[in-house]
Amino acid sequence: MAGRLRGAALAGCLGLCGTALALLAVVLLRAYVLRPAPGPRVWGRRPELGFELSARDRRELKEALRGAIKIQTVSFSPDDQNTTALAEFGNYIKKVFPAVFSAKFIQHEIIGEYSHLFTVQGSDPQLTPYMLLAHMDVVPASQEGWVAPPFSAEERGGFIYGRGTMDNKNSAIGILQALEFLLRKDYRLRRSFYIGIGHDEEIYGHKGARKIADLLEARGVKLSFLLDEGSAILDGFIKGIKAPVAVIGITEKGALTVKLSVEKEPGHSSAPPKETSIGILAGALSRLEQNPMPNMFGHGPEIRTLEHLASEFTFPLNLIMTNLWLFSPIVSRILQQMPSTNALIRTTTAITMFNAGIKTNIIPPSAKATVNFRIHPSQKAEEVLEIIKTTIADDRVKIDVQETFDPNPISPWDNQAFGVQIFRRTLLDVFPEVSSVAPGICIANTDSRHFAKLTDAIYLFNPLIIKPDDFLRIHGLNERISVEGYEKQVEFLYQLIQNSDIKKLPEPHANSHEL
Ligand SMILES: CCCCCCCCCCCCCCCC(=O)N[C@@H](Cc1ccccc1)C(=O)O
Ligand SMILES: [Zn+2]
Numbered sequence: 001m002a003g004r005l006r007g008a009a010l011a012g013c014l015g016l017c018g019t020a021l022a023l024l025a026v027v028l029l030r031a032y033v034l035r036p037a038p039g040p041r042v043w044g045r046r047p048e049l050g051f052e053l054s055a056r057d058r059r060e061l062k063e064a065l066r067g068a069i070k071i072q073t074v075s076f077s078p079d080d081q082n083t084t085a086l087a088e089f090g091n092y093i094k095k096v097f098p099a100v101f102s103a104k105f106i107q108h109e110i111i112g113e114y115s116h117l118f119t120v121q122g123s124d125p126q127l128t129p130y131m132l133l134a135h136m137d138v139v140p141a142s143q144e145g146w147v148a149p150p151f152s153a154e155e156r157g158g159f160i161y162g163r164g165t166m167d168n169k170n171s172a173i174g175i176l177q178a179l180e181f182l183l184r185k186d187y188r189l190r191r192s193f194y195i196g197i198g199h200d201e202e203i204y205g206h207k208g209a210r211k212i213a214d215l216l217e218a219r220g221v222k223l224s225f226l227l228d229e230g231s232a233i234l235d236g237f238i239k240g241i242k243a244p245v246a247v248i249g250i251t252e253k254g255a256l257t258v259k260l261s262v263e264k265e266p267g268h269s270s271a272p273p274k275e276t277s278i279g280i281l282a283g284a285l286s287r288l289e290q291n292p293m294p295n296m297f298g299h300g301p302e303i304r305t306l307e308h309l310a311s312e313f314t315f316p317l318n319l320i321m322t323n324l325w326l327f328s329p330i331v332s333r334i335l336q337q338m339p340s341t342n343a344l345i346r347t348t349t350a351i352t353m354f355n356a357g358i359k360t361n362i363i364p365p366s367a368k369a370t371v372n373f374r375i376h377p378s379q380k381a382e383e384v385l386e387i388i389k390t391t392i393a394d395d396r397v398k399i400d401v402q403e404t405f406d407p408n409p410i411s412p413w414d415n416q417a418f419g420v421q422i423f424r425r426t427l428l429d430v431f432p433e434v435s436s437v438a439p440g441i442c443i444a445n446t447d448s449r450h451f452a453k454l455t456d457a458i459y460l461f462n463p464l465i466i467k468p469d470d471f472l473r474i475h476g477l478n479e480r481i482s483v484e485g486y487e488k489q490v491e492f493l494y495q496l497i498q499n500s501d502i503k504k505l506p507e508p509h510a511n512s513h514e515l
């Protein structure tokens with residue numbers, strides 16, 4: 001009997017060890033043998049024109065950006081914009097980019113009073129055009145807390161400081177600068193493209209980008225791809241990855257802004273009711289904050305980001321990332337620890353405004369708050385609204401939806417995706433230190449969502465190397481760009497325009513490490 005028991009225990013143990021070993025074997029096999037091929041391509045041609053800058057070009061490039069930063073194109077709210085500055089910006093680009101404005105094959109139109117649309121006619125009408133998008137308006141900036149005033153464009157230690165240096169005059173001016181340099185070198189464009197520069201991106205883009213999109217749609221335009229702001233070359237954002245990695249947004253989150261309000265009879269504060277409007281609203285807000293929206297890791301493209309970057313991680317994280325089918329619970333717990341990575345895996349909840357009370361001894365008649373949700377790609381606004389109602393669970397709290405839109409559809413990311421291959425090629429040309437290019441999610445919103453009817457290939461990427469510290473400067477204090485970083489951005493755009501002139505993508509080549 002004892003022998004039989006021992007035998008059974010041994011068999012059980014062997015079974016368990018066997019299962020563990022088999023699991024380990026599968027993990028290793030998947031990690032090292034079954035890794036998906038990155039899909040490299042062989043590109044015969046290099047951009048025709050190299051990006052060599054004279055001292056004069058360098059000065060001109062820097063001063064063009066600095067001049068634009070000094071124009072205070074601030075969007076305060078949908079009905080409060082600095083329209084004088086928006087008009088000045090239009091005059092400014094005309095002055096600074098004479099070749100762009102005088103080329104016979106470039107049509108310039110002003111849309112919605114202040115936005116700009118450039119139609120650059122290439123020599124080959126058979127090639128489907130693409131579009132580069134940017135915006136000129138900026139969010140307000142406080143005067144305090146900056147090392148140099150936010151509209152001074154002061155240069156310090158190799159950086160230009162100012163509102164808009166990263167979001168997003170660097171793109172607006174950078175695109176025009178790249179085209180200006182190409183035109184001055186008599187580059188003959190083959191593929192047509194559009195440049196859109198919106199004037200109200202920071203307040204939803206209804207008068208600028210939306211109108212540009214409507215006009216192009218009415219003209220029957222279809223785009224091979226569209227590139228806008230929204231992600232970057234990330235350096236130090238992800239624990240365990242040392243090298244900078246290019247994460248290109250293939251979708252952006254949706255948004256839902258709700259106004260919550262509670263109305264109550266006012267009265268004398270000496271005999272207060274059990275609950276005031278402020279107390280009731282504060283309770284509702286606290287419930288929203290204490291009960292974050294569900295963790296959706298694995299239901300959206302965030303999992304593809306990690307899979308693409310798996311080989312960038314050091315051991316044993318590389319093993320974990322290659323086997324997310326097994327380790328995703330641990331990974332999702334790690335991701336939710338940092339605000340920027342937490343934003344990738346769930347709909348975020350941000351209480352952004354709170355107003356209540358009129359005098360120290362009056363029971364407040366009303367309390368109001370605004371809560372801004374950014375919706376994970378796997379959810380819809382309607383679903384999020386239901387969760388909000390259930391979480392608040394108090395009929396005294398009135399919920400008004402202010403603005404809402406669902407997440408963008410997911411753009412293609414494969415060997416046939418023209419834009420993706422062009423970005424990869426251009427990154428290789430301009431940022432050789434970047435070894436991985438991965439699809440990702442834009443955690444904020446951009447003007448690009450207005451263009452969904454013109455293309456299914458919308459990509460969000462700024463060719464700038466940014467560190468977590470830089471991310472805090474966007475909409476924050478001391479927004480800045482390094483002069484070198486801006487030169488690289490212009491170089492990227494300069495080469496991207498040339499690379500896009502390719503007729504057809506080269507065939508994938510299994511053994512090449514070019515891309
Ligand atoms: C892996 C970790 C990921 C970290 C992400 C780092 C990404 C860095 C690039 C960030 C670019 C952000 C672009 C922001 C554009 C922007 O500010 N959009 C605004 C637009 C808007 C304005 C009013 C109301 C709704 C929406 C916004 O989203 O608030
Ligand atoms: Zn922006």
Ligand SMILES: [Zn+2]
Pocket residue numbers: 139167202475
């Ligand atoms: Zn912004």
